[in-house]
Amino acid sequence: MKLVTVIIPLYNKEKYIKSVIESILIQSFQDFEVIIVDDGSTDKSVSIVESINDDRIHLVKKCNGGVSAARNYGLQFVSTELVFYLDADDTLMPNTLETLYELYLRHPQCDIFTCNFIQSYPKIKEKPYCKGKTEYVISDNFRDFYKQKFYLRTGIFLVKKEILEKSFGFDEKLCKGEDLELFLRWLDYSKVCYNPTCVFIYCKDANELSKKDSDLESTLLSVIDFSNCSKWKKKILGEQVLLAIVFALLAWNKTVLKWCWKRYGINIFYLFRLIPITFIKTMRNSQLLDRLLLKLK
Incomplete structure (x- = not known):
């Protein structure tokens, strides 16, 4: 049995999905499986995934229901203790899973294992997001989250499957802020440890100053x-x-x-x-x- 499961919700990401998968396959930590949940894609995303020959990659399909429904659907196929979420247009640093798994080995009593990440905008100096400078087990989740000593976002944390099951997953009624809503529920009852190593680069368009309005x-x-x-x-x-x-x-x-x-x-x-x-x-x-x-x- 593998040690970590990576869950990727997929909807019309033919431009990115191959590089995302490749960033997983070149990880220094190799004891993982990947559950890719196709959420009713209408482009070439599925055929691209099917063209990659690696028995650790499992493609499952469902009718379109949104990213939260896809992430929740993927959980039923997880057989490992640890889960890692990644979006279909993000890519990892080569040591991401190794850094997070080693953090878990040092603090197995914790529930969530998270690291730092870099914000990257074109023509603007990159910088780490979290202010925490040392590895530690967090004693006051909400205080340190508010003060940005640590953060939670897809691509930078491992979470124990039992915590996901306890929380009943992402709220499928939400289409904006659904990840933060779940993470704040986790912080009510989970023990978190943090390492300041940057394991992810969050790339954004410098001109993207606002998101589309939602209901x-x-x-x-x-x-x-x-x-x-x-x-x-x-x-x-x-x-x-x-x-x-x-x-x-x-x-x-x-x-x-x-x-x-x-x-x-x-x-x-x-x-x-x-x-x-x-x-x-x-x-x-x-x-x-x-x-x-x-x-x-």
Whole structure:
């Protein structure tokens, strides 16, 4: 039996999927299997996967239901203790799985094993995202997550299968923020360890300053609940709401503003106390100032 299962949701990624698979096959750690979940692709993605001859790669198919449904569907085929999620347009560093598995060996009592990653924008200096400088077992998940000593995103962590089963996986009703929603649920009851090694490069278009609008009822905002939250979790959730409100104000999107007021009411006044910290973090994390200056040149 293999030691790690890599789950990749696949939908119309013919341009990327071969390089993604190749980045897995050249890993220094080789004791893995790959579950690729085709979510009803209509391009050549499936034929590209089928052309790769490696018995560790397993292709399963389902009707189109979105990335969360694909990730959840893949879990039923996992026979290993450890699971690694990767998107079909991302590529790994050669030592990603080895670094994470060795972290697991050093801290087997933990549930989630995560590392640092590099943000990369064209013509802008690359930089590591997480502020944690040393390897450690996290004692206050939400505090350190808020302070960005560590982070969770696909491509940088291993998680024990039992934690996935306990959480019932990704919320399939959400199409935006579904990964953060699940990760925050994990942090409620999981023990996390972190290593500062960068194992992933997150490449973005420097001109991509915003995402397409989504139905608010299918985003993370629709499931945020401030009741029974710790101080640090409330700050994390508050930042998500605050950013949506401020961007709606800048665009004078009355629909979003009315929706947020109806849902959050008096809590909005608390959120505005977070404005200075939130926007300093946002500018720094997304390298927004550098990207705006580059766009103006």
